[in-house]
Amino acid sequence: MTERLSDGTLANLPRAVLRPAYDRTSIKAGIVHLGIGAFHRAHQAVYVDECLAAGETGWGIIGASLQSTSTRDALGPQDGLYTLAQRGNDSEILRVIGSVLSVMVAPQDPDALLDALSDPAIRIVTLTITEKAYLRDAAGNLDRNHPGVAADLANSASPKTALGFLVEALARRRAAGVAPFTVLSCDNLPANGRTLHRLLIQFAALRDSGLERHVAEDVACPSSMVDRIVPSTTDADRERVSSALGVEDTWPVMTEPFSQWVIEDRFPSGRPAWERFGVTMVRDVGPFEHMKLRLLNGAHSSIAYLGLLSGHETVAASFGDPAIRKFVDGLWAEAIATLPKDAGLDPQTYVGQLAERFSNTALAHRTAQIANDGSQKLPQRIIATAIDRLDAGLSASHLMLAVAAWVRACELRGASLPTGHFTDPLDARLATIGGSGSTPAQTVTAIFDATGFAAGSSHRPALEQLTAGHLETLRGGSVGPALATLGGD
Numbered sequence: 001m002t003e004r005l006s007d008g009t010l011a012n013l014p015r016a017v018l019r020p021a022y023d024r025t026s027i028k029a030g031i032v033h034l035g036i037g038a039f040h041r042a043h044q045a046v047y048v049d050e051c052l053a054a055g056e057t058g059w060g061i062i063g064a065s066l067q068s069t070s071t072r073d074a075l076g077p078q079d080g081l082y083t084l085a086q087r088g089n090d091s092e093i094l095r096v097i098g099s100v101l102s103v104m105v106a107p108q109d110p111d112a113l114l115d116a117l118s119d120p121a122i123r124i125v126t127l128t129i130t131e132k133a134y135l136r137d138a139a140g141n142l143d144r145n146h147p148g149v150a151a152d153l154a155n156s157a158s159p160k161t162a163l164g165f166l167v168e169a170l171a172r173r174r175a176a177g178v179a180p181f182t183v184l185s186c187d188n189l190p191a192n193g194r195t196l197h198r199l200l201i202q203f204a205a206l207r208d209s210g211l212e213r214h215v216a217e218d219v220a221c222p223s224s225m226v227d228r229i230v231p232s233t234t235d236a237d238r239e240r241v242s243s244a245l246g247v248e249d250t251w252p253v254m255t256e257p258f259s260q261w262v263i264e265d266r267f268p269s270g271r272p273a274w275e276r277f278g279v280t281m282v283r284d285v286g287p288f289e290h291m292k293l294r295l296l297n298g299a300h301s302s303i304a305y306l307g308l309l310s311g312h313e314t315v316a317a318s319f320g321d322p323a324i325r326k327f328v329d330g331l332w333a334e335a336i337a338t339l340p341k342d343a344g345l346d347p348q349t350y351v352g353q354l355a356e357r358f359s360n361t362a363l364a365h366r367t368a369q370i371a372n373d374g375s376q377k378l379p380q381r382i383i384a385t386a387i388d389r390l391d392a393g394l395s396a397s398h399l400m401l402a403v404a405a406w407v408r409a410c411e412l413r414g415a416s417l418p419t420g421h422f423t424d425p426l427d428a429r430l431a432t433i434g435g436s437g438s439t440p441a442q443t444v445t446a447i448f449d450a451t452g453f454a455a456g457s458s459h460r461p462a463l464e465q466l467t468a469g470h471l472e473t474l475r476g477g478s479v480g481p482a483l484a485t486l487g488g489d
Contacts, residue, residue: 020098035129036063074251083252117169138452193223222264231365287343304370305405371422404470
């Protein structure tokens with residue numbers, strides 16, 4: 001297959017393949033997205049595609065990678081086009097998305113990204129950069145000792161970090177008399193908008209007090225909650241999709257039918273009419289965010305680590321294990337009790353939807369993919385929920401088994417799990433702890449010290465004790481005995 005998916009080949013695609021319902025030459029960029037990976041292309045870019053089709057032609061997306069060239073290299077020859085493969089247990093819908101107008105690689109040409117961010121036509125900057133790229137210290141503030149922060153302060157005209165690019169672009173817009181863009185985080189962080197705003201203010205303060213006040217007073221950072229399962233694209237996926245198209249698509253994205261986006265409605269410079277296409281615009285994202293983090297993300301991490309320890313390669317296989325399925329029900333019961341009762345949530349309906357989604361065998365969502373960056377994810381997904389449980393005088397046994405499973409999975413890399421099977425920003429420290437021959441209690445204490453789990457909480461000793469008990473059982477053999485100990489909870 002020699003022809004590529006592109007503007008020139010769109011008209012020749014089979015009728016069954018959906019394609020952009022608008023003239024792409026009429027689209028102007030209004031959004032820059034930092035961290036253009038598969039999730040953004042399966043989620044936010046799809047909602048924008050709907051708005052463009054409805055005639056809102058000023059909201060095209062300029063995508064930017066802060067590290068890898070892979071997305072640019074794949075989409076550049078395809079004019080930014082790619083296929084969204086929406087897969088259910090017995091169906092697949094192929095749709096070509098046209099909202100991404102171009103992709104740039106920040107390290108190769110930081111000036112180009114700064115020029116784009118400084119363009120008055122850009123009114124929104126969205127981010128999916130993962131938790132670790134927010135450069136926070138153990139207290140959740142800007143890590144002033146991070147090498148990237150130091151480099152960006154020393155050379156603000158050629159930044160390396162997302163925060164550095166944002167603050168430099170805001171400074172340039174301010175100097176030129178251009179209104180600031182709205183910065184919309186789409187990452188799985190508690191109160192992600194407020195968190196991002198605080199970090200931007202702290203970063204700006206290291207440059208000058210005037211810029212600090214501008215960011216604090218004039219830059220809007222609404223919070224949002226995103227939800228869609230997007231597994232890694234495999235070579236088999238590429239071959240199947242390209243065969244169906246009749247042209248080559250080097251990087252289609254796989255996803256499920258379900259999609260959710262809840263956004264705090266605070267956009268001083270305007271926004272697309274996302275609510276017309278299923279986005280929930282609200283005053284307070286918090287309750288929705290907590291439900292998603294604790295029920296979907298918490299269960300996802302738990303399924304991943306228990307699945308890895310049980311030899312299950314995918315979410316569907318892990319969730320289909322009766323013992324793990326029973327565990328997830330217990331985890332959900334612990335988490336639901338911590339959700340607000342008066343926020344309009346329907347957690348029982350939500351977990352019913354999750355059970356259906358986790359059972360989708362058409363999505364080969366790898367447990368190893370979800371297992372990445374546990375030290376960054378577990379505080380929001382598991383630890384915070386466990387602390388709320390103990391505050392209420394309730395048990396947190398299921399929750400802390402998830403933490404113990406992460407610790408054990410880390411220990412087994414290079415043994416029963418392949419070396420590098422999943423990664424973590426703290427891998428060097430985790431390897432030292434795991435190789436020390438310590439008792440479960442000593443190991444868990446060292447892990448909590450390294451990660452900052454439950455830092456400042458009076459419940460830390462109790463959480464350590466629960467985790468150490470589970471880790472001792474997991475070290476004794478299979479996952480079964482550890483799950484069996486929860487039978488009476």
